[in-house]
Amino acid sequence: LDIRPSTMKLPICVASLCVLSTNAFTLSHYPQNLNHNLLPTTRIQTSMFSTDSDTLKDEGGQVKKERKRDKVMAFLRRKNAVGPNKDFSTAMGVDEGPVGKNLSPVKGMQKAKSAYKWCTDSGIIDEITESFPMTTSGSQWAGYTDQVMGGVSNGKLMRETLGGRLCNVMKGKVSLYNHGGFIQMATDLTTDPAVSLTVDASGFDGVELDVYGTGEVEKFNVHLRNKDCKKQSSSYRGTFEAAPDQWTTVRLPFSEFVGHETKEVPLDLSELRRMAIVAIGKKMDVYLGVGRVVFYKD
Numbered sequence: 001l002d003i004r005p006s007t008m009k010l011p012i013c014v015a016s017l018c019v020l021s022t023n024a025f026t027l028s029h030y031p032q033n034l035n036h037n038l039l040p041t042t043r044i045q046t047s048m049f050s051t052d053s054d055t056l057k058d059e060g061g062q063v064k065k066e067r068k069r070d071k072v073m074a075f076l077r078r079k080n081a082v083g084p085n086k087d088f089s090t091a092m093g094v095d096e097g098p099v100g101k102n103l104s105p106v107k108g109m110q111k112a113k114s115a116y117k118w119c120t121d122s123g124i125i126d127e128i129t130e131s132f133p134m135t136t137s138g139s140q141w142a143g144y145t146d147q148v149m150g151g152v153s154n155g156k157l158m159r160e161t162l163g164g165r166l167c168n169v170m171k172g173k174v175s176l177y178n179h180g181g182f183i184q185m186a187t188d189l190t191t192d193p194a195v196s197l198t199v200d201a202s203g204f205d206g207v208e209l210d211v212y213g214t215g216e217v218e219k220f221n222v223h224l225r226n227k228d229c230k231k232q233s234s235s236y237r238g239t240f241e242a243a244p245d246q247w248t249t250v251r252l253p254f255s256e257f258v259g260h261e262t263k264e265v266p267l268d269l270s271e272l273r274r275m276a277i278v279a280i281g282k283k284m285d286v287y288l289g290v291g292r293v294v295f296y297k298d
Helices: 059-078
Strands: 026-029 124-126 142-145 154-162 165-174 182-188 206-212 218-226 235-242 247-253 258-260 272-280 284-296
Touching: 142 154, 154 182, 154 284, 165 182, 165 206, 165 272, 206 218, 206 235, 218 284, 235 247, 247 284, 272 284
Parallel strands: 026 154
Antiparallel strands: 124 284, 142 182, 154 165, 165 284, 182 272, 206 247, 206 284, 218 235, 218 272, 235 258
């Protein structure tokens, strides 16, 4: 494969390009009643994701791999051989993902944007009514890890049946190695970025979600981003617990969300942009089922 910026000829092997976005989650899809302990995962990928087949077991080796990849990308950009890295998961330097950008649409999407109800019209963000990884409100779930920071946490998103209910599952391993420590599943809140990049949730009192934990009781975060989140590390955060081997409905009032690197600016609900469910700050194995996600009113 030859990439020719101006008059320069730069040969690059296909194998080199295949590892440029290894820090994104993989997407997987199970039949609804399949026991995940019995069969291997079958992956369905969008343009935002890559497989984890080249993930290294050795954490030190993974860091070297990531650094080598970053050097390759930096060299290509200096030579104008590739454009900005907005199409690569390496654009996310921290757990909050891209700033000022929305996720790419899912290839082969069956419905027009006008066929979906905005989450602030219905209160419903996702009720697992659409093909994975689409949400009920017409956005999509995506996964990110700390690997671009030099961390080695890894994970994937998939659709499974847990406790008799179909749900999205965030599975992975959070490692604190090399200052890492998170994996997350996230979605933009807008139904149509061409209409608006944000939604007004000021008519609601908080976030409600159904979750299914495994192993032992674990704490997870919900992160919200709005116009005041200027940094990639900025967000408003609420915490919930997921009980093992059972479905639990948790409510997080907006009044309990705490700003992180937001310069003490109160949470403004009139221009919410993004929501993420995050396993962060603790070494852990993650297997979290997420069902219904909505805004609620008291």
